Amino acid sequence: MTTSDTVKSAVSADLMRQVADAENRHDPYPIYARLREKRVNLLADGSYALGRYADVVGLLHDPRVSSDPHHASNPGSRLLVDNGPFIQRDPPDHDRLRSIATRYFGPPVSPGVVSGQEPEILSFVSDLIDALPASGEADLVDHLAYPLPVSVICGLLGVPKSDEEQFRAWTEDIVRGLDAEQQQGADDLIRQRQQAQVAMFGYVTELVQRHRAQPDGSMLSRLANDHAGQQMTDGELGATSLLLLIAGHETTVNLTANGVLTLLRNPWALDRLRADPDWVIPLVEELLRFEPPVQYLPNRVALADIDVDGTTIPKGASIVLLVAAANRDPDRFAHPDRFDPDRGDIEHVGFGSGIHYCFGAPLARIEAQASLTAFAGRLASPRLAADPPPYRPSPVLRGPLHLRVTYDKRG
């Protein structure tokens, strides 16, 4: 490596540290712009970060890019678990596990599962708003954005809601450690994450056993008891359950909270949504572009030397795909830093792309659409008590920790 290359990679590494820095959590986008400008960024731990739309989409569809951390030449502490869930697997195991899970979640076998949740989601959102003070102040993370997806995923999977506090703590430790490698105090974060993973894995394994003893119509119960088609092993079933439980609410809470925040920062959009509730459909898509709840995918690995723009990402190197940067690439989107649900062309990568495209996307859409429509429709003159709000710790799954909103009247 030449001296100037070393300087360049030092700059890249520093930029990625800035993204991870809590000080910048409220607005990482100017840093993403610089990472995008450099196109291929070599980081301090030997990973490569990319943020241009064409590169991110290209690598998301590239068969030479693996999602299995075991292939990394510097696996270090990365999310190494035996029998990982399908998000950390490659074909053919990925395809097998995902298609078994899909059997109980979506078409062609279970086309009505997600849409069947809608009436319950609407009534639960309505109950959550009813429970807010008639006027004054409320935290819309604790009282809207968080409770809805947790309740929905628990019902869908067959997880007792009474265990929520327990798995909330584990989930926080796991999420905080998702991208420990780029953060300060990595060792502690990694140790906590691993402990939480073990504990939570034990919890879901026990839950699966309970579903074997007492089957019901829930997804875990059907996964555990259906012997019609291909089966998951108990280990695979545990890993899948863990993934669905965490991903099923950790991401949607941020989508909804980012949505409330964005609406409050753009009063014209709030008025428009109030007048035209159907507008929530492009609005949520634009949110997924503008403030994606998953900011980057930190754990891909090159299975071969991959050339991008004259730089070779060597075989075994970890690849960080900056979807939040890609979503604001000016080469792809006109006026990318403007929130504009009417742009028409909103082909965001907020849900990823390729074989790992978000499994729960249709459910997340319905949840966010229901929450934001109710928020706009029922709280009069809402405004932010603090802007920016405090953020949750993770730079990967990014969203407000609390969103204190004052309003004149609850409708």
Add this chain to the structure above:
Amino acid sequence: MPGRPAAQRIVVVGASLAGLWGAATLRKEGFDGVLTIIGDENDPPYDRPPLTKQVLTGWVAPDHTVLPHLEPLGDTRWLLGTPAAQLDRRAGEVVLADGTRVPYDLVLIATGVRNRPWPASDQAALSGVCGVRTREDAARLIDHLDAGVSRVVVIGAGFTGSEVASACRHRGIDVTVVEQAQAPLTGALGGVIGDVAANLHDANGVDLRCGVTVQALEGSGGTFRAAALSDGTTVDADVAVVALGGVRNTEWLADSGLASGPLGVAADAGCRAVAVNGLVTDDVFVAGDVARFAHPLFDYQFLTLEHWENAAVGAQVAARNMICAPEDRRPHACVPTFWSTQFGVNIKSVGVPSLADQIVVTQGSTEAGSFAAAYGDRDGRIVGAVTFDHGRWIDHYRGLIEQAAALPGPYDADLPDKREPARFPPHPAASYHGPTVVVTGHSPTAMDAVRQPAGRSAP
């Protein structure tokens, strides 16, 4: 030279996907003059891919396939139910079969393809002999299937025939598929993939007869009863589905002076029609299944692509080029994608596999029926790809084709690094008899090219 006056009257001939998207793009790009859409069917534009899939299996009703208007078309004149019969370029008019003359400043030809009919018209008229191209065709076929049938014979195992067979099996109906080639889908995907498709037919209980043709459709009392095959056997059935591909709707252009014929209407990469003498026109544009355009990515070969995406994209490019400044025109250089669903398998294809000499399986397993394969030309450049239940990888191959990259090897470590002949049948173009063109003139710089009246004799 002064610029051309802005067009006031645009006529779109063809009211299916390409016609609709062309019209919508004209409005979107700001055309506010008189817009007329001519279509031979009575129905407003509808989507054809579901007709052999969701409609035949009974999931979607035939009339629930109307195409949405992605752009408001504003004040648009729809002339539906009467086909165009002539393009009078000297007068600048489209002449309908009923004699109506529709004047234009610019015209977009999007007349598409019709089902190739069974050649013996008396046999084709038997009750139970169906095609699948239009909504009406699909509705008629469903009526037959709903009435209860013992067996359906499908003539031709291209995508349409295979999808019909799949829908029948889905409904529990016995099917015999008769295919002239050695396997299904060989025209589009070659023999290597054809063999995989044949396994699909077998695994799903289709009685597949390859290397055989149907000699006659036999009936009694005006009703179809059996198909007589070239191997001497007879298949008793109640319904025969004729899926022998399409005939391009170009007859109405015979006297137009355009380079049109059974292969389609020739056009440059910018969708401008080419005249008989090889010169590009300024006021006639072509899009969709009927367009035979020079593709920059494939050595400027004239390609016709009967794919949904080609119609939608080509129409948008053509419409834009019709009304933008000449220096802003763009080529229709999109790498085409195609998809099919049959026997529960999602098939996707990108590029132009039929231009290939060789094929390599790159991901998955053909034995398991879940894989990706890439096609290369004789210079080793990738020109196409196909996936069976591997559709989420297709964009990778599209990227390689767009970059004119070398044919990749296998990505999966356990696959053999084996390139084999793709086994495409000889190009059917060789059997077409298009109109003959001759050059005329008295000096080398004053030559022209004209259509020779039929019946040129040997010197």
